[in-house]
Amino acid sequence: MKVPSVTCGTHGRQPKTYVCQHIVQSLKDGEPKGFWWSRGPDGIWDAVCNECNALSQEDFDALGPDNIGVLCLGCFEDAAALNEVELD
Ligand SMILES: [Zn+2]
């Protein structure tokens, strides 16, 4: 299955990833907030910060779509590196 792509100003055309807003923010302020990643069966990467990871699925879902941001895979890797997390 093909992963949808997104065009990033820094990294060009890249696979799309989904992260919580706090991780988007951490790329802006350079402050690590945790990086809990997973990769779905469809090949799509996603990640949440420490705070979101501590929520129950129900509480997380209650935050709604506003809590979810899209990053290119390059930015996703940058956010992982910021948190000293390795992707494999
Ligand atoms: Zn978060």
Ligand SMILES: [Zn+2]
């Ligand atoms: Zn990027």
